[in-house]
Amino acid sequence: MSDQDTPRVLIVEARFYQDIADELMKGALGVLEAAGVAYQRIEVPGVFEIPAAIRFAIRSMELRAASRRFPGFISLGCVIRGETSHYDYVAGEASRALMDLSVNYSIAHGFGVLTCENYDQAWARADVTGKKNVGGRAAEACLQMMDVKKQLHLVPR
Numbered sequence: 433m434s435d436q437d438t439p440r441v442l443i444v445e446a447r448f449y450q451d452i453a454d455e456l457m458k459g460a461l462g463v464l465e466a467a468g469v470a471y472q473r474i475e476v477p478g479v480f481e482i483p484a485a486i487r488f489a490i491r492s493m494e495l496r497a498a499s500r501r502f503p504g505f506i507s508l509g510c511v512i513r514g515e516t517s518h519y520d521y522v523a524g525e526a527s528r529a530l531m532d533l534s535v536n537y538s539i540a541h542g543f544g545v546l547t548c549e550n551y552d553q554a555w556a557r558a559d560v561t562g563k564k565n566v567g568g569r570a571a572e573a574c575l576q577m578m579d580v581k582k583q584l585h586l587v588p589r
Contacts, residue, residue: 437567440470441574442490442502444485446545449459449479453502455558456508456544459567462560467575472502479509479545480522483529490537503587508567510554511547520548540577544570 447453457473464471464562476485486505492498512518514518526545534541544566548554557564581587 441504442475443506446479452510456567459565460571463568463571479526484509487556496563504578506542508544542570542574
């Protein structure tokens with residue numbers, strides 16, 4: 433199998449909270465590397481931009497402009513409630529858009545976007561040494577959904 437034939441997951445990570453993003457990424461990479469799955473990483477400014485980046489990748493594959501196809505996608509990011517309703521819009525709209533992409537385009541997607549009341553909650557969910565390790569769990573979900581697609585013959589031959 434050539435490098436071009438090796439499955440590669442696209443990770444889209446929001447970098448607004450950089451230390452949280454680093455920890456989420458550490459968890460995801462630990463799972464992918466243990467499974468022998470290659471990845472490509474794209475950084476976006478915040479959670480609100482994640483769905484657009486995934487849609488760009490899907491459109492690039494549709495147009496055959498991409499140099500490779502992605503059998504799976506992982507979204508990583510964090511939204512922490514503040515003093516305004518901004519949190520509600522970002523968390524709700526980004527989550528809805530990611531679900532719509534998953535369903536409408538039949539993508540294998542691991543959702544690793546934290547929606548928390550405060551920084552301490554976010555860190556507890558991102559921490560790879562803790563029980564939550566949301567980045568790792570998102571990568572596991574992506575790999576499991578890739579397997580479901582394979583079982584249902586929804587992958588290119």
